[in-house]
Amino acid sequence: MSNVLVAYTTQSGSTEEVAQAIADELSKAGLSVETRRLEEVATIEPYAAVVIGAPMIVGWHRAAMKFVKRHQAALSRRPVAYFLTAMRLTLTGQQTAQDVPLAIDPALAMPPRNPDRLGLKERYASPAHYAGDALDAAPMVRPVSVAIFGGRLDLYKLKLLPMLFVMAIIQAQPGDRRNWPFIRAWAAGLPDSFRAHPGWTAV
Numbered sequence: 001m002s003n004v005l006v007a008y009t010t011q012s013g014s015t016e017e018v019a020q021a022i023a024d025e026l027s028k029a030g031l032s033v034e035t036r037r038l039e040e041v042a043t044i045e046p047y048a049a050v051v052i053g054a055p056m057i058v059g060w061h062r063a064a065m066k067f068v069k070r071h072q073a074a075l076s077r078r079p080v081a082y083f084l085t086a087m088r089l090t091l092t093g094q095q096t097a098q099d100v101p102l103a104i105d106p107a108l109a110m111p112p113r114n115p116d117r118l119g120l121k122e123r124y125a126s127p128a129h130y131a132g133d134a135l136d137a138a139p140m141v142r143p144v145s146v147a148i149f150g151g152r153l154d155l156y157k158l159k160l161l162p163m164l165f166v167m168a169i170i171q172a173q174p175g176d177r178r179n180w181p182f183i184r185a186w187a188a189g190l191p192d193s194f195r196a197h198p199g200w201t202a203v
């Protein structure tokens, strides 16, 4: 049995449920899994592999950026996967960002108005930009995959400024966009990618 950590942060709870579904799939594959909020994780040394997830909140959630930066050296020595939850994503056809494989929820990604010339908001919501945020935070860490999943948005629970940002920039429709079969299929594929990584050690 190998210990895998699924570490996440959330603002409104939906990313936590995604983290739990991922942990469930990893357990089904025979791995021993711990699910923790990022704030609860002091060290990642005991874990053979780490999955890190957080919502896009004007960039990848700050707690996730800090976490990957702080644990960068240890993360760079073992298999790691990132996942992001988001409400708007531009369909660009990219399969990788900085040579890291992307897993893009096809139900979330929307084709741009003009594929030859993305608008500002379309570029903002592109996989390269979202994944780039996460990858640039800890350049030594090369995840086996960066997944971008649909999240959940309840506009009426937001304060005025966040609500205005989401309405004006993200232009997201409120609702639950989580695509459970896609999320679970991604998680089910992780054990093989972890085992193929040179830093994998069964503990």
Ligand SMILES: Cc1cc2nc3c(=O)[nH]c(=O)nc-3n(C[C@H](O)[C@H](O)[C@H](O)COP(=O)(O)O)c2cc1C
Residues within 6 Å of the ligand: 009, 010, 011, 012, 013, 014, 015, 016, 055, 056, 057, 058, 059, 085, 086, 087, 088, 089, 125, 150, 151, 152, 153, 154, 158, 162, 163, 165, 166, 170
């Ligand atoms: C202030 C704020 C900023 C957000 N920024 C983005 C964003 O830049 N891109 C995006 O696609 N979604 C954005 N979202 C939507 C969230 O990523 C989405 O609702 C996510 O599922 C929330 O996860 P949580 O329920 O775990 O907090 C934003 C939401 C809020 C409230």
